[in-house]
Amino acid sequence: MNLFQVRKGQFVYYNNELHKVYSVKAMFKKSVHLYRLKDMQQVLSKASDIQLYKPRHLDSFIFYGKRYTIDQSKLPEAGDYILIVKPAPDFLDHYSLNEIEKVDNVEDGNVVTTRDNGVKHSEYVLLVPGKLEGSHEIAYFDINLVSSMQQADDEALAYLSDDDVEMKPAVGDIYLDIQSSTKTMIVAMTEDEVMFGHGVKVHITELKDEDKFTLIYRSEEDL
Structure with a gap:
């Protein structure tokens, strides 16, 4: 792709895996900032290294x-x-x-x-x-390059790194909800969701979106 074609939110392939563009910063050599959808790992890339994909039915x-x-x-x-x-x-x-x-x-x-x-x-x-009958695999550009073991691991939350502190919020953490300009505390959590004191419930991955949330205080730092 050319840089002028890249937009925030696009699904793209990078290194054979599906990613999402979260930022484009033209002044950097690696100007396209991505999240890998399977685990939300951040990646810096060049426009020439990615391939656009538009999601479709099934x-x-x-x-x-x-x-x-x-x-x-x-x-x-x-x-x-x-x-x-x-x-x-x-x-x-x-x-x-x-x-x-x-x-x-x-x-x-x-x-x-x-x-x-x-x-x-x-x-x-x-x-x-889950996977519906007749569905099309788009997690990988070429699934033949991915072992069956890797495919199974990719669909298990357990494989997500225990060391990824940034992706492990805790009850008591305080964030700025940018869209509502509200400082709010995490009051409850499930495996992949957090609930804030002001009533908003979001997927855990949204906490990494700098346009939505900013971490103000991490409760575990006092432990």
Whole structure:
């Protein structure tokens, strides 16, 4: 790809694996900053080293150690995840291309996410857990280059590094929620989600998005 073609949120392949662009900084030699979707590892690359991919119906990929398949024919329910593929946010909403958000409630196909974003039915596709019949593998550009053992490991949260402190928030950590300009504490957690004191619930990976959250205080530093 050429640098002028690269946009935040695009899905791209880098080193045979599916990534997402989170920043483009033209002044750097490696100007394209990526997250590897399977584990949210950050990568710096050049535009010439990546290949654009536009997600489609029945595409199946790994997001933070769990597999999902895109299903355009099914409506979401509360608790489901959606992929925003045609973002057209209203003034008070904050989301962009290929954001993955959790559904809080649904009305006539339009959803409100746990980030309090109102997303119209024409803007998103549903992410169904697991691999559906007839689905297309897009986690890898060429799956023949990936061993069966590596494929199994990639779909297990247990493989995520215990040493990745940045990806291990804890109850008591305080963040600045940039979109609402609110300082808030993590009050509860599940395996892959955190709940803040101001009522917002997000996927753990969103804490790495510098446009959404800034870490202010880490409770474990006092242990």
